[in-house]
Amino acid sequence: MLRIIGLCAVLLLAGCSMFTTKDDDETSTMSEERLFNEARSRLNSGYWDGARNYYEKLQSRFPFGPYSQQGMLDLAYAYYKLDEAASTIATCDRFLKLHPTSPAADYAYYLKGLANFNAGKGLVERFTPNDPSQRDQGTALRSFQDFAELVRRFPDSKYAPDAQKRMTFLRNLLAQHELHVANYYMRRGAMVAAANRAKYVVENYQRTPAVPDALAVMAKAYKVLEMPELSDDALRVLELNHPDHPGLVEVREVVLKP
Secondary structure, eight states: OHHHHHHHHHHHHHHHHHTOOHHHHHHTTOOHHHHHHHHHHHHHTTOHHHHHHHHHHHHHHOTTSTTHHHHHHHHHHHHHHTTOHHHHHHHHHHHHHHOTTOTTHHHHHHHHHHHHHHTTOOHHHHHSOOOGGGSOOHHHHHHHHHHHHHHHHOTTOTTHHHHHHHHHHHHHHHHHHHHHHHHHHHHTTOHHHHHHHHHHHHHHSTTSTTHHHHHHHHHHHHHHTTOHHHHHHHHHHHHHHOTTOTHHHHHHTOOOOO
16 A cells, blocks of 8 residues: 555656646746846847746845836837737836836836737737727727826926827827717717717817817707807807808708707
8 A cells, every 4th residue: 555655656757747837947946137138138139928928026036126117118018019008017017006106117007008009900900990989999099098197297308209290190089989979870860979079089189189179070960959159159160260161051051840
């Protein structure tokens, strides 16, 4: 009986050793500096998956070491390059919670914004023409908020100029999305909802390309609702600022049913 138990123990140990990877053997005795350098080498070479594995081990074994802050940011970047948006954002959030006064906090906000900016976009969507304003804009809004926080907290950051450009793009995108919704309500005959959504665009996304079309939707919806004063107000603003807009003719041609 003892021999059988002993044999089982030997087989169990042998089985465990079969699942011990070479990488685990190599890194188990590495110092923090060596582990960080190995991870950084892979990151610099574009070997994102290998870099992620080494940085995860660095974070696990040396969570409070001298390389932990930079290692956490590098790990977030590796996640970003691997299109792992959720992990990127979670790692940036953890960095900002642990190191809110770090000189690299602006980078964490920027990387978080980029992750949300690209979240949910597949390869086909990224490299073929499409209208991103027709997709759900939850991540676009979060990206805008991340970039806005970066610009607010760190106006002199080297990442601020690019963040501002992306904010302009995202603001236009969000406005266009609201306009799509207004037009959808218009097609469904939900004139009150269409007018309210278009009004939201005019009030909250001024100086975006969607505003003229939103004014046209407002004017048309209010006319159908037999609210001539509101319709004329929207039409007047549209004509004053965009005298050649096709919506002017469309609204005037609307004939109300008796």
